[in-house]
Each structure stands twice: as structure tokens, then as C-alpha cells.
Amino acid sequence: MNQVTNTVRFVLDGQIVEAQGERRTTTVLDYLREQMHRTGTKEGCAEGDCGACVIMVGELNAKGDGIDYVPVNSCIQLLPSLDGKSIKTVESLKKADGSLHPVQQEMIACHGSQCGFCTPGIVMSLVNLVQVVPQPSRQQITDSLSGNLCRCTGYKPIIEAATKACHKPELLKVEDSADLPLLREIQRAKTPTLSLEGDIIVQPVVRTRKGNEVVSPATLTEVADYLVKNPTTTLLAGSTEVGLQVNKQFFRPDHIMYLGNVDELRQVNETAAAWRIGAAVSLAQVEQIVAESYPDFAEVLRRFGSPPIRSTATLAGNIANGSPIGDSMPCLMALGTDLILRHGDSTRTVALDQFYTGQKQNVLKPGEFIEAVVLPKPNGKRVFRAHKVSKRFEQDISATCAAMAFELKDGKLHQVRLAYNGLAPSPCRAPKLEAVLEGKAPSEVTAADLDAAIADSFVARDGLRATWTYRSLVARNLVLEFIEEPAAEVA
Numbered sequence: 001m002n003q004v005t006n007t008v009r010f011v012l013d014g015q016i017v018e019a020q021g022e023r024r025t026t027t028v029l030d031y032l033r034e035q036m037h038r039t040g041t042k043e044g045c046a047e048g049d050c051g052a053c054v055i056m057v058g059e060l061n062a063k064g065d066g067i068d069y070v071p072v073n074s075c076i077q078l079l080p081s082l083d084g085k086s087i088k089t090v091e092s093l094k095k096a097d098g099s100l101h102p103v104q105q106e107m108i109a110c111h112g113s114q115c116g117f118c119t120p121g122i123v124m125s126l127v128n129l130v131q132v133v134p135q136p137s138r139q140q141i142t143d144s145l146s147g148n149l150c151r152c153t154g155y156k157p158i159i160e161a162a163t164k165a166c167h168k169p170e171l172l173k174v175e176d177s178a179d180l181p182l183l184r185e186i187q188r189a190k191t192p193t194l195s196l197e198g199d200i201i202v203q204p205v206v207r208t209r210k211g212n213e214v215v216s217p218a219t220l221t222e223v224a225d226y227l228v229k230n231p232t233t234t235l236l237a238g239s240t241e242v243g244l245q246v247n248k249q250f251f252r253p254d255h256i257m258y259l260g261n262v263d264e265l266r267q268v269n270e271t272a273a274a275w276r277i278g279a280a281v282s283l284a285q286v287e288q289i290v291a292e293s294y295p296d297f298a299e300v301l302r303r304f305g306s307p308p309i310r311s312t313a314t315l316a317g318n319i320a321n322g323s324p325i326g327d328s329m330p331c332l333m334a335l336g337t338d339l340i341l342r343h344g345d346s347t348r349t350v351a352l353d354q355f356y357t358g359q360k361q362n363v364l365k366p367g368e369f370i371e372a373v374v375l376p377k378p379n380g381k382r383v384f385r386a387h388k389v390s391k392r393f394e395q396d397i398s399a400t401c402a403a404m405a406f407e408l409k410d411g412k413l414h415q416v417r418l419a420y421n422g423l424a425p426s427p428c429r430a431p432k433l434e435a436v437l438e439g440k441a442p443s444e445v446t447a448a449d450l451d452a453a454i455a456d457s458f459v460a461r462d463g464l465r466a467t468w469t470y471r472s473l474v475a476r477n478l479v480l481e482f483i484e485e486p487a488a489e490v491a
């Protein structure tokens with residue numbers, strides 16, 4: 001399969017689709033609507049916010065005997081990233097005898113649709129949920145819909161439809177028995193192709209006449225080798241930033257390298273001290289990893305975008321993108337996270353709090369990339385707290401997100417690590433605030449001391465999402481809240 005050029009191959013409803021001659025930045029949504037005339041999948045915002053374009057993307061499961069699905073915003077996924085996968089659109093749900101999926105039937109019965117524009121996306125989010133959780137709780141249903149906007153119906157009948165659909169568990173699974181053998185057939189080779197001289201050749205999925213290409217390697221060696229030879233390549237992980245840049249800023253990178261097929265980058269390796277999270281591991285997986293050990297971090301991730309965003313978006317993508325309001329970074333910095341950076345055959349470890357050098361600037365050298373994120377496990381003594389403040393609870397960008405880790409020894413705060421987003425050109429630690437807190441009992445910490453340290457640490461700037469007055473007040477109050485609860489526990 002590595003020899004195919006300019007052809008993206010994926011499985012759709014029992015057939016292999018060969019998309020030929022498409023641009024390297026064609027989105028999955030545009031291909032579905034314009035080339036396949038699957039117009040059930042809608043375009044609302046083209047930026048991952050409204051959910052009208054949600055489809056299900058499937059991959060072979062670990063045993064190779066079934067297909068695992070995730071919900072995806074097809075508007076921000078580039079078509080070449082579908083190579084070797086399968087998809088289901090809303091049109092896939094209707095059976096040969098004309099009957100609809102229980103979610104669709106109940107959406108009709110419960111009056112869950114009015115203008116209908118959002119409905120295919122809502123149906124696909126719910127159908128995806130019930131593949132994994134056949135008896136979802138109300139919260140699981142509402143979480144699954146947090147990235148689907150409906151402006152006419154109201155969510156009550158939609159949630160009711162989802163609940164009632166689950167009364168027919170035997171009908172919830174999508175029909176994909178014909179897809180499975182085809183999906184096996186189109187898997188990409190798992191070993192690098194070598195030239196006669198023994199050099200690695202990374203075959204493109206798409207190559208233009210000008211020589212620009214999208215590659216989708218299967219091994220870490222290929223990734224590292226290609227980047228040394230083509231250091232200006234744009235890495236594509238979950239595409240939740242790059243897809244936006246393509247749609248909204250008409251970004252047309254020369255070379256694109258998709259990381260989602262690299263097994264080594266999709267692994268989470270665990271030691272007694274830490275999780276080593278590969279650069280292509282999705283935020284949805286990270287949410288599961290931290291759920292028990294760091295519930296506040298899991299809650300920040302639950303409010304990160306929506307399920308279709310988190311099913312593809314990665315920690316490494318969030319970190320590399322380096323947005324001042326990136327949500328994972330305060331948590332990761334407070335927890336003492338390191339990054340493994342790779343260039344060719346060599347790696348180096350850089351603490352995340354030393355990674356940024358300015359707004360969207362970092363220490364990565366040409367051809368170097370993030371291979372993994374090393375997140376320490378809890379050691380039993382440290383308290384970890386985090387909270388994201390945004391105007392809306394779900395699917396919104398932070399005004400500020402704060403995270404703090406510390407120990408309480410004899411009732412005093414020790415080894416405090418405090419980090420924020422939204423206050424500086426990049427997410428960062430706040431050493432002057434840490435110094436105010438270090439060695440004090442929570443009751444000795446005053447709002448005035450924290451305010452003075454905040455004023456001394458950051459440049460007062462009003463932003464689009466909040467004024468400085470509001471942000472600095474939130475930054476101080478979150479610290480007071482973080483230390484209040486453990487103090488009550490030890491009292």
C-alpha cells in the first residue's frame with residue numbers, strides 16, 4: 001500500500017473509496033459533499049464549533065477483529081488523514097429495508113428536530129456514543145452533545161430521544177461487517193520502505209505537480225528522517241488547529257506529515273513514576289488516564305472543546321501550538337511535566353515550563369518535534385487542583401485556567417507549583433506567587449499579597465475574552481480556593 005500516490009483510500013459502507021487527484025488540503029467534509037454528494041453532512045461554521053459536520057471515523061481495533069469509532073468534525077479534518085480508515089456518515093445509518101437507526105427514529109418520535117440543519121450531526125454524535133456506551137447516563141448524553149449546537153429545538157427532546165433509543169440495545173450497533181475485511185486490506189505498511197542504497201523513502205499519500213506532498217508514515221524512524229530532510233514540514237496530529245488555519249486563513253503548507261498512523265507515537269507507556277504519552281495520543285485517551293489520579297485535570301479536559309475535538313486533538317498539538325490560552329499546559333506545568341524532543345536519532349528532555357520563549361515561540365529547532373509528553377504520577381503527598389474559567393461551561397475558550405500542586409507539611413504549603421494560561425504571551429508558571437505561598441499556612445495567605453505578586457508578574461492587558469481586572473481577580477481567587485479545601489481537611 002505504501003506505493004499508492006495521489007490516492008487516498010478509505011472504506012465507506014462496504015466499499016473502498018479511492019479519492020484521486022484531490023488537493024492536499026481538501027477537507028473530509030468538502031470531499032463528502034462535493035465529490036460523493038453525501039450532503040446529509042452539513043457545513044455550519046467550518047471551524048469545529050457547531051457539530052453540523054460530525055461523522056464517525058473507524059480504525060481496526062487492537063485485535064484486528066472489529067472497528068473502533070470516534071466522532072470527528074469532518075470540516076477540519078484533511079482528506080489524506082482518512083487514508084487507511086473507514087467512515088460512517090448519516091446516510092450510512094439507513095438499513096437496506098429502509099428502517100432508520102433507533103436514534104433517528106426517536107428523534108422523529110420525540111420531536112427532536114425542527115429546521116433539521118443540526119440534526120445529522122446530533123444523530124452522529126449520539127450514534128457514536130451508543131457504540132461505546134449502550135446505556136449512557138444523562139451526563140454522558142449531554143457531554144456527547146457538547147459540541148453540537150441546535151438553535152431551534154432545545155435539547156430536552158433530543159436528550160429524551162437519546163434515552164429512549166437505548167431501550168433497543170440490539171439495534172444500536174452500526175452495520176460494518178462488510179467494512180472490516182476491506183479495512184484490513186487498505187492498511188498501510190508498518191515498516192519503512194528503503195531505497196537500493198538503504199535510505200528511507202516516505203511515500204506520499206498525495207503529491208502535487210509542484211512537488212508538495214502529504215505523507216503519512218507508520219514509524220517513528222520515518223518521521224524523524226523525513227523531518228531532518230524536510231524541516232519546514234507542517235506536522236498534522238489531530239488537525240484541530242491546522243484544519244482551522246486551512247479553512248479560515250487559507251494556510252497551504254508545502255509539505256504535511258500526518259502523525260496519526262505512527263504506532264510508537266500512539267502509545268502510552270507507564271512506569272511507577274510517570275506516564276509517557278506519545279505525541280499522537282488523543283485528549284480523549286488522556287482524559288481517561290488522568291481521571292482517577294488527577295480529577296481536576298480530567299475536568300479541565302472534559303471542558304476542552306467537545307468530544308469530536310478531543311477524539312483527535314492531542315496534548316503534543318496543544319503544547320506545540322502554544323496558544324496563550326491553551327488549557328492543558330497549566331495543569332501539565334503544575335505537575336512538573338517534561339517533553340521528549342526528537343531530532344533525527346537524538347532526543348533531549350525539556351521541562352515544559354522551559355519550552356516557551358515567547359508568544360507561540362518555543363525551543364524546537366528546525367526538524368525537531370515533540371515525541372512524547374512525560375506526566376508524573378501522583379506521589380501520595382502532593383495535592384493537585386485546577387480550574388478553567390470561561391464564559392460558557394462547555395466548548396468555550398478560557399478567560400483563565402489555573403493549576404496548582406503543593407504539599408502540606410505541618411499545615412504549611414511546600415514545593416508549590418502554580419501555573420496559568422491567559423495572563424501572559426504563553427502559558428507559564430508564576431514564581432512570584434509561588435514564593436508568596438511557600439512555607440505559609442493557608443490561613444496566612446492574604447488576597448493583598450497575591451494581588452501584589454500578580455501585578456508584579458504580569459503585564460496588565462485587556463483581552464477579547466476578559467478584561468485584566470477580571471482575569472487578575474480570577475487568578476487570585478482560584479489560588480485562595482485551591483488552598484482553602486486542603487486546609488479544611490487537615491484542620
Ligand SMILES: Cc1cc2nc3c(=O)[nH]c(=O)nc-3n(C[C@H](O)[C@H](O)[C@H](O)COP(=O)(O)OP(=O)(O)OC[C@H]3O[C@@H](n4cnc5c(N)ncnc54)[C@H](O)[C@@H]3O)c2cc1C
Pocket residue numbers: 047048049234235236237238239240241242243244279303304305306309312313314315316317318319320321325326327328368369370371395396397398
Ligand atoms: C472547536 C474547537 C475547540 C477548542 N477548544 C479548546 C479548548 O477548550 N482548550 C484549548 O486549549 N484548545 C482548544 N482548541 C484548540 C485545539 O483543539 C488544541 O490546541 C489541540 O490540542 C491541538 O491539537 P491537535 O493534535 O489537533 O493539533 P494540530 O492541529 O494537528 O497541530 C497544532 C500545531 O502543533 C504542531 N504539532 C502537532 N504535533 C506536533 C508534534 N508532535 N511536535 C511538534 N509540533 C507538533 C502542528 O504542526 C501545528 O502547528 C479548540 C479547537 C477547536 C477547533
Ligand code: FES
Pocket residue numbers: 042043044045046047048049050051052053054073074075076
Ligand atoms: S461545520 Fe461546524 S463543526 Fe464542522
Ligand code: FES
Pocket residue numbers: 112113114115116117118119149150151152153
Ligand atoms: S433543528 Fe434547527 S438548528 Fe437544530
